Amino acid sequence: MKLSDGVEQAIHCVAVLAGLSAEGVLSAAALAEFHGVSTSYLLKHLQALSGAGLLSTVPGPKGGYRLAKKPDAISLLDIVLAVEGPAPAFRCSEIRQRGPNPLPQRYFTKPCQVTAAMLKAERAYRAELAKTKISDILADLAADDDGGIAARGCAFMDLNERKAAR
Known part of the structure; x- marks a missing residue:
């Protein structure tokens, strides 16, 4: 079975968005830059995640994406189905x-x-996939991180997180 690159990108984006502050959002362009992927391709998947109720969007020049649910309420299956569709x-x-x-x-x-x-x-x-939540992925990452991954994420958030009203 081969899943599209969009599944990997979507999972990583959801994980990054889990690190936002309560009023924070990230643009599709910032997420694409962070992961070194095409903004237009990523945007298609971010829209699918929004359509599935996993992300919410904030319109306007200070707008962007944020999680619509808590990380422990988003499973890998939710993301795969949003990107790939429900067909077997x-x-x-x-x-x-x-x-x-x-x-x-x-x-x-x-x-x-x-x-x-x-x-x-x-x-x-x-x-x-349904048993594995984004919060599980983040906990495993934190347990394995010597600080370098967290530092990279914090530096990225400092430069790219936009503040928008909830």
Whole structure:
């Protein structure tokens, strides 16, 4: 299974936005610069996160993005579904019913075993993503940080955080 680059970017942006002050926002351009990615590509994913209710937007020249929920209320599954959509990764096209000498329909009353196995794996994958919250990611990061990551984040916030009314 391959997720788009947008999923990685979205997860990192949500993690960065978790570090904002109560009245703070970050622009899409600042987030894109921090991560070294295209602003236009990132903007598409930030809008998807907003549409899913994970981020809120503040319009205007002092506007930007902030979390719409607490970090412990945002799961990795929430972010993946916002960016990639709800459709399962595996989509059966019933190739077992194609080809020469097709079998009668009575052989295809149940979903194929391949589909059943793939959907079972997807349920397990989604369950694990649902259990992992942004707050968990941030706690793991803090536990592993010798101070360099926090210093980089603080320096970035000092330069780029905009203050907007809540």
